[in-house]
Amino acid sequence: MLRINNLEVVYNDIILVLRGISLEAPEAAIIAFLGSNGAGKSTTLRAISGLLPYEDGEITKGTIEYRGEAVHTFDPQRIVGLGITQVPEGRRVFAELTVEENIRVGAHTRRDGKEEFRRDYDRVLAYFPALSRRLRVQAGFVSGGEQQMLAIARAFMARPSLMMLDEPSLGLAPLLVTEIFDIIRKINAEERVSVLLVEQNALMALAIAEYGYIMENGKIVLDGPSHKLMENEDVKEFYLGMKSDKERKSFAEVKHYKRRKRWLS
């Protein structure tokens, strides 16, 4: 459904952020997109959403295709209209607007009438019952977990076919992360919405995704089905924090040999 071909992005005319990445998100799938800070994951999402021209970024090479159509030159509002929404990093709810108004803003591009809106509005509150108790509260005053739910609910209201979530687990308690990931999985299964999940929490992301991409320094270094990625030695050590049994050492031997990443699949 979404296909990125050899995308290269330059910021401020000189900073090469994405060095030719290719990525694919099929219909109704959950794709994990992993990598450390500064790898270029958020830049990829911003490129898809069409935000680069507004922050002095530029696509210098490659294409982004959505359902066979090249969309990398489109305005952000056209991208949303096509059904690609993004839940930005750090939630970015409109703090001065109430929870209800935030949900309404999410439906900004839709022109299919009040009834359809009402239906989706009720549905989104069914997914996030915690929000229905706080509808009249300013979004800036609800908890971090509720803000994350609100940000997802807001993106859902545009009735997307592809939802891109930028680190939904950021700064949340483990229990809440599990809850939010459950809801993401539910939305994916019930609404047939594709999910592109950018995460640092690799374990959680790979657990619900079918396929994963791992990015470092503006390049995709490894990709494959989630279960395969989870067995990969490099992923285990550097993303999941596990080491194979025979290598396991006690903390007494602090100075230990550090394995080089090889990124062999």
Added chain:
Amino acid sequence: MALQILLQLIVTGLAWGSVYALIALGFVLIFKATDIFNFAQPELMMLGAYLSFTLITALKLPFLPAFLVTLVLMTVISSLLEMMVIRPLVGEPVLAVIMVTLGLANVIRGMTGLIWGYEELQFPKPFSAQPIMLFGAAINQAEIFTILATALLLVVFFIFFKYSRAGLSMRATAEDTSTAFLMGINVKRVFTASWAIASVVATIAGVLLATFTYLEPIMGHAGLKALPALILGGMDSVVGAILGGLIIGVAENLAGFYLEQYLGGGINEITAYVIVLIVMMVRPYGLFGTKEIERV
């Protein structure tokens, strides 16, 4: 008798305060949406008043149709200004954009002088000069009308920003432009719309002011009182702008009457600035403004 005088002073103060409030509101609307301080706001007000003056006197339109036509004209003019003068400057330093609005203000004032002359003009009065008697106080009809019209406008505004899709998208853009993009909001259109709405507010302020004063190219100097109103209320607060305007309007009228005998004539001219000076010492971000905390 003293009470009647007080009532008169307060009504006059509220009428002037309404005008200050509307100008300040125009400043806030553009500032919140686009982060630009539009120094040409008082000149837009003046231009609106002159346009409706011409429609009434030259085209012999009755007051209300002339007023509505002026609103449409001003919407078009300010949208064009935004698209042709301000939009090419997006991404330039804020100071550069602000200087451009300052230049715009001078151009509009100069053009007005060229076209309509620098003499004071009498705005055709839509209300009879006969004062209304209220609790024994004689009150100018135009002032009452100004207060009521402002109140009505504010109610319309409240409904627009609270309930309409366009109003909501404008508030969202004002708060966080880049997230507004992600909602599919057409941010460029919101910027243009904020200029259009600000010019409508300015025009209403100008026409209302003209009904109880007169027209002259420097009537934009009422904007100099809107600035303290704005600072008093807090640069980014709509409610603050309105209350700030009203407070300053009433305060300067009362000061003008009661303090003149002790402090000499013209005290009303500086009242606004004295108030702002005091408020700034206590609350540097204004009565309702957002406190900006910078962490190191």
